[in-house]
Amino acid sequence: MEPVKIGIIGTGNISDWYLRGAQRSRLIEVKAIADIRPEAAQAKAEAFGTRAVTVDELLKDPEIEIVMNLTLPMVHAEVSHQIIDAGKHVYVEKPITAHFSEAAPVLKAAKAKGLRIGGAPDTFLGAAHQAARGLVDAGTIGRPVGGAVTFMTRSSAHRYANPTFFIFKKGGGPMLDMGAYYLTQLINIMGPIKRVTAVSTNGIPRREVIQGPLTGEVIDVEVPTFHNGAIEFASGANVAISFSWEVHRHRRSHTEIYGTEGSLSMTDPNFFGGTPQVTNAGGDWQDVDISAYAFGTPNRVMDDGRSEADYRMIGVVDMAMAIRQNRPHRANGDMCMHVLEALEGFERSSLEGRHITIETPCERPAAVPKGKDEEIFLD
Ligand SMILES: NC(=O)c1ccc[n+]([C@@H]2O[C@H](COP(=O)([O-])OP(=O)(O)OC[C@H]3O[C@@H](n4cnc5c(N)ncnc54)[C@H](O)[C@@H]3O)[C@@H](O)[C@H]2O)c1
Incomplete structure (x- = not known):
């Protein structure tokens, strides 16, 4: 071809x-x-x-x-x-x-x-997220009833040439910059969102830029930089969320899902791999084997020395093949819009003092078949 x-x-x-x-x-x-x-x-x-x-x-x-x-x-x-x-x-x-x-x-x-x-993101197509989804779909943790997601850091200014927009100015903040990874990871497991709620605050209204060409400048923070809230999914599951640029250290994991029969701890949704863990009822955590799925082998060494699996572009490959095969593509615009409505919904919820119902339609994307490489999209 x-x-x-x-x-x-x-x-x-x-x-x-x-x-x-x-x-x-x-x-x-x-x-x-x-x-x-x-x-x-x-x-x-x-x-x-x-x-x-x-x-x-x-x-x-x-x-x-x-x-x-x-x-x-x-x-x-x-x-x-x-x-x-x-x-x-x-x-x-x-x-x-x-x-x-x-x-x-x-x-x-x-x-x-x-x-x-x-x-974007297409990270949910990665081995760790698909293996976790496979376990949930197989009933390993029973019916998901709740969960918790955490993205809290002192800011990720280092990732951008000009951090102020993404990080501290209108249109930026931890929710808009990073929330899409977490919400898409959850939709891949639990389907569409029904409503969101949050308390959103700006705890440090003036911040010094710590990296990049603007280092040392003190700027006004225009957006909330600490959100605590919850998502109710159409399935009925209820997931706590915390997103912040104001936290030096914490001991919470990225994403946990609690089911009627057990719990699942998922990996960083900014990347494709890692080792999820699962428990059955009150048993110990067990590593999930992700090796049957593609896009999980570490291929990127990060600044701090750790290795991550980064297969950005797989969403485009899936879309290109979907066009050829006349089938829906997984990382699709409807889901992106649904996610953005929810991300903006957290701040609106806090400002307006009410839950925000998410109106835009979104379907849970199809699971990625097991396999070793991009050939799986040819099925
Ligand atoms: N940097 C990251 O780690 C990262 C990670 C994931 C996602 N993203 C997302 O990727 C996007 C780009 O981020 P980035 O970090 O690469 O930003 P960047 O500033 O490094 O790059 C953006 C590029 O777009 C160009 N550009 C701007 N307006 C244009 C226009 N009208 N026509 C043509 N070119 C134009 C700029 O000249 C610049 O080269 C953002 O939406 C961001 O949220 C970034």
Whole structure:
């Protein structure tokens, strides 16, 4: 089969991980990349053996079927509309749009042209999350009735060239920056969200930037940076959430799911691998064997020396194959919009003093079949 041709708009930090993913794939090929900073696209093109072109040239290339939008959240909607106007399918980094109100028009425009929207995160397609889902689907922990997710740190400013927007300014904060990983991980296990509630506060209103070119600057924090709340799923399960940029250390794990017959402790949803653990009733924790599933072998050494499995691009491979096979793709726009509605819902809930019902539809994505590599998407 000829690889499906992909274009990328936005060649900043995260594009490296997608370009690496593309290099591993036989099913897709990145034909061209573009950025409003042509020198950035040129440097990545040289490093990864692809072509740098202008955004206009990329959108006019008749061979390119899917265009990835890896720009900044505030222009996600605008760039996705450009891609749709050019008649191409979109795969967009998270959040699908900076504001929930911008998401439905993007999905509507794509639908009107018979085009698909896909979006990050695709980490839930990884071995650890699929193996955990397999256990739940097999009834190992009984019926999930509750859970808890925790993302609490002193901030992840180091991940961005300019941390202030993602971290401390309107449109950023721990929920919008990191929440999509956790909520998508939960939807993969438990299906759609019914309503959310939270208390959201800003405990440290002026913060010093600790890394990057703005180091030492003191900035005003415009968003809540500590959310405690809960999600009620349509299934009836009830999951506690804590998201914060204000915590130096804690002893809570990423994601736990409590079932009628046992408990499941899941791995970091920012990555694809790790070792989930499961208990039966009151028994000890047991490691879950994830080796039957693809995309779990560590392939990225992090700054702190630990190894993680990072297979970003698998969601695009699944979408490309889904287009060929005329089936739904897993990391899809409806789920991205549902997740964004919930993420904004936590802050709204706190401001308005009430639960927020999530209105947008979302279906639990299909499980990923067992197997060793991307060939599983050919089934
Ligand atoms: N950095 C990370 O670790 C990380 C991880 C996961 C997801 N993300 C997400 O990926 C996206 C990009 O993040 P990043 O860290 O790569 O940011 P970045 O600032 O490093 O890169 C963004 C790139 O988009 C380009 N750009 C901006 N507007 C454009 C436009 N209108 N047309 C063409 N190019 C444009 C910029 O010139 C820049 O090169 C964000 O949505 C972010 O939430 C980032």
